[in-house]
Amino acid sequence: MTDITPIYMSTSENLTNRREFFKTTGKYAAATALVGLTIPYVHAAGTETVQMALIGCGGRGTGATANALATSGQGPIKLVAMADVFQSKLDGSYSTLNRQYATQVEVPEDRRFIGFDGFKKAIDCLRAGDIAIFATPPVFRWVHFKYAIEKGVHVFMEKPISVDAPTGRRMIELGKEAEKKNLKIGVGLMVRHCRGRMALKKKIEEGAIGDILTLRSYRMHGPQASAFSDWGMKGDQSELLFQISRFHSFLWLSGGLFNDFYIHQVDESCWMKGEWPVKCHAVGGRHYRDNNIDQNFDHYQVEYTFKDGAQFYFYGRTMIGCKDDFSSIAHGTKGMGTISLGSHHLAKAGRIYKGHTVKRSEEVWAAFPENNAPDPYAMEWVDLVDAIRNNKPYNEVERAAEASMVTTMGRYAGHTGQEITWEDYKNNEQEFAPDADKLTLNSEAPLLADANNKYPVPQPGILKNREY
Numbered sequence: 001m002t003d004i005t006p007i008y009m010s011t012s013e014n015l016t017n018r019r020e021f022f023k024t025t026g027k028y029a030a031a032t033a034l035v036g037l038t039i040p041y042v043h044a045a046g047t048e049t050v051q052m053a054l055i056g057c058g059g060r061g062t063g064a065t066a067n068a069l070a071t072s073g074q075g076p077i078k079l080v081a082m083a084d085v086f087q088s089k090l091d092g093s094y095s096t097l098n099r100q101y102a103t104q105v106e107v108p109e110d111r112r113f114i115g116f117d118g119f120k121k122a123i124d125c126l127r128a129g130d131i132a133i134f135a136t137p138p139v140f141r142w143v144h145f146k147y148a149i150e151k152g153v154h155v156f157m158e159k160p161i162s163v164d165a166p167t168g169r170r171m172i173e174l175g176k177e178a179e180k181k182n183l184k185i186g187v188g189l190m191v192r193h194c195r196g197r198m199a200l201k202k203k204i205e206e207g208a209i210g211d212i213l214t215l216r217s218y219r220m221h222g223p224q225a226s227a228f229s230d231w232g233m234k235g236d237q238s239e240l241l242f243q244i245s246r247f248h249s250f251l252w253l254s255g256g257l258f259n260d261f262y263i264h265q266v267d268e269s270c271w272m273k274g275e276w277p278v279k280c281h282a283v284g285g286r287h288y289r290d291n292n293i294d295q296n297f298d299h300y301q302v303e304y305t306f307k308d309g310a311q312f313y314f315y316g317r318t319m320i321g322c323k324d325d326f327s328s329i330a331h332g333t334k335g336m337g338t339i340s341l342g343s344h345h346l347a348k349a350g351r352i353y354k355g356h357t358v359k360r361s362e363e364v365w366a367a368f369p370e371n372n373a374p375d376p377y378a379m380e381w382v383d384l385v386d387a388i389r390n391n392k393p394y395n396e397v398e399r400a401a402e403a404s405m406v407t408t409m410g411r412y413a414g415h416t417g418q419e420i421t422w423e424d425y426k427n428n429e430q431e432f433a434p435d436a437d438k439l440t441l442n443s444e445a446p447l448l449a450d451a452n453n454k455y456p457v458p459q460p461g462i463l464k465n466r467e468y
């Protein structure tokens with residue numbers, strides 16, 4: 001992980017280094033092409049422009065691409081291809097990006113692709129050493145990542161990067177292949193790039209709050225994104241496209257709201273502890289189903305245990321009219337650290353208190369006392385682009401796959417009603433959509449409603465080793 005100082009303080013120095021690097025790599029590439037080695041960067045020796053393809057042109061894909069284009073101070077960067085399964089999504093994203101970054105968006109109609117194979121066509125527009133951005137529902141990560149590795153392109157992929165244990169294991173294996181090809185792979189767990197959280201982590205490692213005994217984390221708010229769905233939302237779409245358009249509702253696509261929303265809190269809390277938990281158990285249920293047909297529970301509570309016995313309590317609720325909370329807090333033998341308070345941005349978190357309440361009089365340290373920490377969504381791109389341009393090791397896949405799997409382990413415990421160890425969960429065999437790579441626009445959905453128009457939902461205590 002890069003420190004911010006050299007990037008902010010020395011853009012011109014970076015550019016000089018980059019030119020030197022491309023000069024050298026250009027010669028090396030010419031020599032090694034003869035023996036068939038894959039050396040990403042060959043193209044950049046000529047133009048020094050990094051090109052990107054966006055796959056999954058929704059809200060976050062558009063936002064991530066904007067963050068990427070905003071790194072132009074580190075060197076020229078442009079968007080050259082886009083892919084989605086919905087024309088309207090692609091059109092909306094294109095016009096937003098083109099409005100904001102007109103000179104960096106060069107995506108003529110013949111480089112805008114619709115369909116499940118659009119990702120291949122978009123990646124084929126890139127040269128080795130360019131960047132593919134993946135912001136589709138996470139079930140497609142391994143499918144798209146595999147092809148990007150074959151083509152020798154760097155990747156930024158949104159979290160979560162898997163939906164169940166088998167896809168998590170597959171991503172770890174693919175991550176190793178990417179490593180062998182020296183590809184740089186960033187994952188959208190942007191909190192890991194937040195300068196304030198990085199400083200907090202260092203303070204915790206130095207012992208500022210003593211030994212961590214308890215972590216607690218909350219994500220409680222009203223219904224968000226596409227987590228709850230009813231048949232009225234289907235319209236005349238096929239069942240497959242209906243499910244994709246409401247992907248937080250279906251476990252095969254997103255891993256459910258638990259995986260998609262809660263991974264940040266799970267990851268940032270375990271990061272501060274410095275390890276993954278060894279086991280967990282959980283409760284969860286659904287108070288109000290009304291006409292909804294999605295697979296989610298509306299509340300979950302997970303107790304994760306670390307090997308030293310320390311515990312991490314996670315509380316998630318998606319319900320209106322109840323207390324809202326969005327925070328992660330670490331309690332140690334000497335005090336407390338605030339990891340998040342109200343936002344993925346640092347805001348007023350990244351502080352250490354000598355007691356166990358957020359009280360001004362007890363504050364002993366703040367990463368950014370003026371609350372002016374740089375945007376973590378921008379920083380994750382600053383770091384990735386720096387690694388690409390300066391050939392620094394950068395592969396976040398294993399850690400992110402483990403974060404995804406620790407998250408889905410918590411969901412699994414809630415959905416089955418069983419205690420589960422990390423070792424057992426890592427080997428779990430339930431894969432929700434093993435044929436995600438074979439879908440076409442005319443395919444049947446991997447999950448079908450029954451004769452009563454109901455989708456299967458988890459039944460804790462009845463289905464003990466399957467989530468549905």
Ligand SMILES: NC(=O)c1ccc[n+]([C@@H]2O[C@H](COP(=O)([O-])OP(=O)(O)OC[C@H]3O[C@@H](n4cnc5c(N)ncnc54)[C@H](O)[C@@H]3O)[C@@H](O)[C@H]2O)c1
Pocket residue numbers: 055056057058059060061083084085086089090115116118119135136137138140158159160188189190244260344
């Ligand atoms: N890091 C963060 O804080 C953050 C915030 C929001 C979303 N995300 C992540 O970004 C991802 C996308 O979320 P979103 O909110 O942008 O959803 P979205 O629905 O707005 O966008 C997803 C897009 O992917 C498209 N798509 C679906 N399947 C596809 C396929 N096979 N090929 C090509 N395109 C396909 C959809 O049509 C849609 O346009 C999710 O994994 C989500 O968890 C991360």
